[in-house]
Amino acid sequence: MTLDHKRLGLMYLWSIIAMMFLGGAFVMLIRAELFSPGEDFVSADTFNQLFTLHGAIMVFLVIIPSIPAALGNFVLPLMLGAKDVAFPKLNRMSYHLYVIGAILFVASMLATGLDTGWTFYAPYSTSDSPAHRAILYAVFGAFVLGFSSIFTGLNFLVTIHKMRPPGMTWFKMPLFLWAIYATSIIQILATPVVGITLLLVAVERMLEIGIFNPALGGDPVLFQHMFWFYSHPAVYIMLLPAMGVMSELMSTYSRKSIFGYRYIALSSVAIAVVSFVVWGHHMYVSGQSVLVSVLFSAITFFVAVPSAVKVFNWIATLYKGSIRLTSSMIYGLGIIWLFGIGGLTGLWLAALETDIHLHDTYFVVSHFHFVMVGSAIMAFLGGIHHWWPKFYGTMLNEKVSLWGAGLLFVGFNLTFLPQFIAGTQGMPRRYFDYAERFEGYNQISTVGAFLMGFSILLIVINFLRAIRSGKPAPANPWGAVTLEWNTAPIPDPHNFDDAPVVGDPYDLSIFKWDEAEGGYVPTRPVPGLPYIALPNADSTESQH
Amino acid sequence: MILPALLPLILQQQDGEGGFFFPPVASDLAIASDSLFFTILYLSGFFFAIIVFTTLYFVWKYHHTKCPEPQPSPVHNNTIEIIWTVVPTILLAWIFFEGFEGFMARKTPPPDAYEIHAQGRKWSWNFTYPDGTESSVLHLPLGKAVRVNLASSDVLHSLFVPAFRVKMDVVPGRYEQLWFTPTMLGEFDVYCAEYCGTNHSAMTTTAVVHSQEDFDAWLSEAGDFMTKLSPIEAGERVFASKGCAACHSVAGVAGIGPALNGRFGQERKLSDGSSVTFDANYVRESLLDPAAKIADGFQPIMPTFQGQLDDDKMRVLVEYIKSLQ
Numbered sequence: 001m002t003l004d005h006k007r008l009g010l011m012y013l014w015s016i017i018a019m020m021f022l023g024g025a026f027v028m029l030i031r032a033e034l035f036s037p038g039e040d041f042v043s044a045d046t047f048n049q050l051f052t053l054h055g056a057i058m059v060f061l062v063i064i065p066s067i068p069a070a071l072g073n074f075v076l077p078l079m080l081g082a083k084d085v086a087f088p089k090l091n092r093m094s095y096h097l098y099v100i101g102a103i104l105f106v107a108s109m110l111a112t113g114l115d116t117g118w119t120f121y122a123p124y125s126t127s128d129s130p131a132h133r134a135i136l137y138a139v140f141g142a143f144v145l146g147f148s149s150i151f152t153g154l155n156f157l158v159t160i161h162k163m164r165p166p167g168m169t170w171f172k173m174p175l176f177l178w179a180i181y182a183t184s185i186i187q188i189l190a191t192p193v194v195g196i197t198l199l200l201v202a203v204e205r206m207l208e209i210g211i212f213n214p215a216l217g218g219d220p221v222l223f224q225h226m227f228w229f230y231s232h233p234a235v236y237i238m239l240l241p242a243m244g245v246m247s248e249l250m251s252t253y254s255r256k257s258i259f260g261y262r263y264i265a266l267s268s269v270a271i272a273v274v275s276f277v278v279w280g281h282h283m284y285v286s287g288q289s290v291l292v293s294v295l296f297s298a299i300t301f302f303v304a305v306p307s308a309v310k311v312f313n314w315i316a317t318l319y320k321g322s323i324r325l326t327s328s329m330i331y332g333l334g335i336i337w338l339f340g341i342g343g344l345t346g347l348w349l350a351a352l353e354t355d356i357h358l359h360d361t362y363f364v365v366s367h368f369h370f371v372m373v374g375s376a377i378m379a380f381l382g383g384i385h386h387w388w389p390k391f392y393g394t395m396l397n398e399k400v401s402l403w404g405a406g407l408l409f410v411g412f413n414l415t416f417l418p419q420f421i422a423g424t425q426g427m428p429r430r431y432f433d434y435a436e437r438f439e440g441y442n443q444i445s446t447v448g449a450f451l452m453g454f455s456i457l458l459i460v461i462n463f464l465r466a467i468r469s470g471k472p473a474p475a476n477p478w479g480a481v482t483l484e485w486n487t488a489p490i491p492d493p494h495n496f497d498d499a500p501v502v503g504d505p506y507d508l509s510i511f512k513w514d515e516a517e518g519g520y521v522p523t524r525p526v527p528g529l530p531y532i533a534l535p536n537a538d539s540t541e542s543q544h
Numbered sequence: 545m546i547l548p549a550l551l552p553l554i555l556q557q558q559d560g561e562g563g564f565f566f567p568p569v570a571s572d573l574a575i576a577s578d579s580l581f582f583t584i585l586y587l588s589g590f591f592f593a594i595i596v597f598t599t600l601y602f603v604w605k606y607h608h609t610k611c612p613e614p615q616p617s618p619v620h621n622n623t624i625e626i627i628w629t630v631v632p633t634i635l636l637a638w639i640f641f642e643g644f645e646g647f648m649a650r651k652t653p654p655p656d657a658y659e660i661h662a663q664g665r666k667w668s669w670n671f672t673y674p675d676g677t678e679s680s681v682l683h684l685p686l687g688k689a690v691r692v693n694l695a696s697s698d699v700l701h702s703l704f705v706p707a708f709r710v711k712m713d714v715v716p717g718r719y720e721q722l723w724f725t726p727t728m729l730g731e732f733d734v735y736c737a738e739y740c741g742t743n744h745s746a747m748t749t750t751a752v753v754h755s756q757e758d759f760d761a762w763l764s765e766a767g768d769f770m771t772k773l774s775p776i777e778a779g780e781r782v783f784a785s786k787g788c789a790a791c792h793s794v795a796g797v798a799g800i801g802p803a804l805n806g807r808f809g810q811e812r813k814l815s816d817g818s819s820v821t822f823d824a825n826y827v828r829e830s831l832l833d834p835a836a837k838i839a840d841g842f843q844p845i846m847p848t849f850q851g852q853l854d855d856d857k858m859r860v861l862v863e864y865i866k867s868l869q
Contacts (some may be wrong), residue, residue, distance in 0.1 A: 305632055354646075421564070
């Protein structure tokens, strides 16, 4: 039973990858069914259960914990030059709650055939059918998962506040930490609301008090308000860490300081705050008041600005750099485009008039997959490729990594670009069967989805092979200057022998590529830099 | 060569039969909302092109094979950062305002709009006209503002007509509404856009736009079918207009509910193990209190038709079901 944040991070990593395979397997069945209209492989009821499972698993068990819990756990204390997070035992408990919650959640959904969609909209979800009576177990699973998320957020928040090394002021923190910090705030403040909502569903079910169910005098639109009060900020729980990873990748692989550091740092916090007051943009056609819809639309456009500026900042970072197209950088550049599409398509959905036609169509499905997969999952994978050398002290096979990233990018666009057109043409989401005129879009989409599935398989096989037989990694293969690279190739359990010396996290001029050495070498003596990036040197000799 | 020829087709707002992005443009609202759609498309397309071009250009220009060393450049620049914050803000504010204006127009139906009541239930639509005529197909007069009042018998639904670019959730326990003016003759798909269970994707019907004369003719014919048609034919109309066929086959195939042909007068096994004679009283009870006697092997999910069917209609329904072989 380890308390080491690095081991816990890797345990999260593999749990999340396992869940990603599960959620991915369900969507393969969905796409196979949708290849042509009519019933082909599964029944309508099975189809409805499949998209419920896919959405719930991917949101609650994969994307929300992906970067914060897996990469955050591994990297955050290292970046802070700390031995561990502030509360290692709480951290382990978070992981155990994640596992318990995940098992409860998935098992109850599978056992009862829950078919409400991941949004659990009332009164469908509160109606008295066998599947919905059992919703309480799934709700309890989600409740436990919520605590895992809250504890992780709390832990990171305290760690960042209390355990920064001397000299690391707020504005000398790597941007990944800013992003995780902003994410943690949302996790702590928003997650309790979904817990409360789920409890209210339970209370309504058991005590027959009308809260959401109109048959008992409740209001179904109230459920949507409470659900999105959590679930919209949750979008930023998924996205902000991805933006943090992006900033690290863009700077490291163009060997330049990040452009507009303060703007990026503060915009993370701004996005976190504003994300709490935009939830109503999911509800323009729900029957909420016209005035409320108008206000939410205005605020939603407002939150688009800091996101857009982050993209400009990343691009400006490339300017006059020395760019290396490593697999991590391919993910990073891909994200600029995919997040660009995801963000810009959001404009049609934020605008009140155009959203009415597009709401609940495949346009929305495609839009949020561009953000959730094209940005969040891609950043998760890009981050794994970036920090992998520290995970297992080995290098990934770069050629396979590049193929994986390239195929995933092609497969992703093949899957989701046609869905925008299916959506504008009017195909509603969560449709088991569809009109002939949507067949072409769906066929391209299905082919793309299987290509994505194949590339994910390739990427994970590459991971497994690197664990078994990867080339030993140097301590600092990318010549990055954040503190996690200033550790042994496989960091010691206590991370650092001496208190690290903190400088500018983006002063990449400290290291220079040396062709003869085949690695990055320091350009000048830097105090407190025990690990020099020499790929050929034995790691023990390069110490001190 | 092909792409430049195709681009105008893709990027230009189409009317009539629609185009690359859109289905037919069949209401006044469709024209307005498409116009905003294409404006945003041009704007965001322009910015996306800049993003793609600059990233590709920078990657090519500053690739490490050309630039082994990064060159000195500022790490921030207030002027640039203010410009690229303020310009998008202004553009976004403008898009918001355009969307807001169109939205307000959609929320204020003219007082003299023709009113149709739409009832959504798992998994069919029922439309009631001012004279009490009912139909499962949405018949509309061309060029006349129509207000559709929406109500649900069970869970959330959403009335969606892509060709009109209208959509509104149907919320149990309250009324919602939408309005538009059909501008094109023809038949258009009507969907349910809010997930509502097993047959969500089958909860579809058609909107038929007639000329005013044809519409009036349809309405008067449909309105007095009870007196003009034989009871069996009238029963068939009621069966269709109430959307019974969404769950009950008349061709012997068990669906969500049991098939109804060849059953009349026979013994029916119930889920509690007892049995009942399938007669006029059983049909009547099943319509008014569907959960009272559940056929063996089926779920108690049929909505009640209490208050929606008068005695005459129930009588002709019984005649129709009796006639099914």
